[in-house]
Amino acid sequence: MIKGFIFDLDGVITDTAEQHFLAWKKLSDEMGWEFDREVNENLRGISRMDSLRFILDHNEISLDDETLVELATKKNVVYQDLLNDITPEDFLPGAKEILTHLRTEGFHVALGSSSKNAQKVLEQLSATGYFDVVGDGHSVTKSKPNPAIFLFGAEKLGLQPEECIVFEDAEKGIDAAKNGGFYSVGIGPYERVGHAHLRFDTMAEATLFEIKSYFKDLF
Incomplete structure (x- = not known):
């Protein structure tokens, strides 16, 4: 599940x-x-x-x-x-909505970013409250496609990889998710993230309803 x-x-x-x-x-x-x-x-x-x-x-x-x-x-x-120019208006369309729905439904949520500035970006967005765990470039030493950052997030959430879905927009990010045994959702063109379990062109399309519909046997 x-x-x-x-x-x-x-x-x-x-x-x-x-x-x-x-x-x-x-x-x-x-x-x-x-x-x-x-x-x-x-x-x-x-x-x-x-x-x-x-x-x-x-x-x-x-x-x-x-x-x-x-x-x-x-x-x-x-x-x-x-x-410093980033504001709460700079969420990608659909991102804040799915984070809000996940909070409402009680799912565990982690950030898994290679950026060492992730905390700063979340603060600029006023988004820290959506995440139980923040995994960033300070958390692990190995970069994607190594799954270390996602394994870190899952461990801190107290979950196994197969209990988590990873959202990624990069080819190496999808590789990392699959290498770690996670389910994956790719955001972007087929030629970049078409090897994900499920792909959307944009975050606006990646609603929780669509995710649950595709992975219906896992919810």
Whole structure:
């Protein structure tokens, strides 16, 4: 039986992709690196350090670990400043509704995000009250597609993976959910998250009614 839900943050609850893009773009321009929206799309769902390594690999650049940390920190300062613009109006359509329904019906809810700024984003959205557990980039060391962040959330909720449904918008996120033995709901195009158990184009379509209808044998 499904007792818990675990949500990714970016692209599921809200969309901070633009803030990430602008922060990486500013750093890349300062460093003279090639970086555009096509490259940025490959950063969806992965950690800050892994994102930086991807950009460096794309530019065929190698840097020592100390410099990597300095640059990642520099990007994050820009990103955090941009996060101050987020308000409770910035929930993705449908996200607040399903979180409210889950609260009303007594389901356990966790966040499972690779972002180290997840707590800040939730506070800006006034969304902390919807989550029993917040798993973020500080909670585990291994990034998606490793299932560590979702396993962390399930453990803190006191549930087994097969008792949870994961919401994700990234290919690596769906991979992580499946690798951990979770049921998965993909948000986004088929070519990105079509391997999820169930897929919707947007969160607005992913109502609790639709979820229960599809996984009817699990409720």
